[in-house]
Amino acid sequence: GNSVTQMEGPVTLSEEAFLTINCTYTATGYPSLFWYVQYPGEGLQLLLKATKADDKGSNKGFEATYRKETTSFHLEKGSVQVSDSAVYFCALSRNRDDKIIFGKGTRLHILP
Amino acid sequence: DTEVTQTPKHLVMGMTNKKSLKCEQHMGHRAMYWYKQKAKKPPELMFVYSYEKLSINESVPSRFSPECPNSSLLNLHLHALQPEDSALYLCASSRGETGNQPQHFGDGTRLSIL
Numbered sequence: 216g217n218s219v220t221q222m223e224g225p226v227t228l229s230e231e232a233f234l235t236i237n238c239t240y241t242a243t244g245y246p247s248l249f250w251y252v253q254y255p256g257e258g259l260q261l262l263l264k265a266t267k268a269d270d271k272g273s274n275k276g277f278e279a280t281y282r283k284e285t286t287s288f289h290l291e292k293g294s295v296q297v298s299d300s301a302v303y304f305c306a307l308s309r310n311r312d313d314k315i316i317f318g319k320g321t322r323l324h325i326l327p
Numbered sequence: 328d329t330e331v332t333q334t335p336k337h338l339v340m341g342m343t344n345k346k347s348l349k350c351e352q353h354m355g356h357r358a359m360y361w362y363k364q365k366a367k368k369p370p371e372l373m374f375v376y377s378y379e380k381l382s383i384n385e386s387v388p389s390r391f392s393p394e395c396p397n398s399s400l401l402n403l404h405l406h407a408l409q410p411e412d413s414a415l416y417l418c419a420s421s422r423g424e425t426g427n428q429p430q431h432f433g434d435g436t437r438l439s440i441l
Binding site for chain 2: 264
């Protein structure tokens with residue numbers, strides 16, 4: 216079946232550190248891939264997306280590249296800020312399908 | 328500011344009460360969704376409406392009753408809920424023509440069942 220696996224948290228980093236949150240997926244066909252972020256007390260916000268192999272999604276200094284050969288979509292940021300503290304969800308959706316399949320989420324804490 | 332508006336933000340109700348959660352979007356999206364999210368967990372899909380018709384029901388108990396009065400509004404009617412139904416209820420919408428369209432989420436209603 217279709218699934219998303221992301222690294223367990225919490226992840227704690229100091230401000231200005233480099234961030235990587237690993238995400239791998241299992242899916243039939245060619246899914247679209249997403250990273251969503253959830254700040255405390257809020258709903259989920261789309262952070263970035265990629266719809267085909269080798270696409271790079273980017274937003275707010277975050278990047279992720281759709282790697283079909285390794286079935287991965289790792290999230291990276293070169294220099295994190297305290298305001299990046301949140302829960303990050305990797306997700307996929309299959310084309311012609313209204314469902315999104317979420318990973319379990321990774322909680323990120325950034326220390327000043 | 329979120330483009331999907333949910334009301335109320337917080338709701339406390341007893342197990343015998345009847346209440347409704349409301350969701351509104353004005354982005355012209357044709358698909359709307361209800362999710363349930365427990366603490367430290369990802370959202371769990373409950374219902375999907377496509378063109379105002381229920382297209383997916385993820386085996387949700389009948390004490391949850393969705394309604395889509397028009398293309399901009401989505402309600403979730405609650406009756407005889409259990410304490411384990413306490414959670415954050417999220418509404419989302421998407422253009423939905425293909426699966427590569429992202430979903431836009433509201434900030435949710437935090438529901439507590441006494």
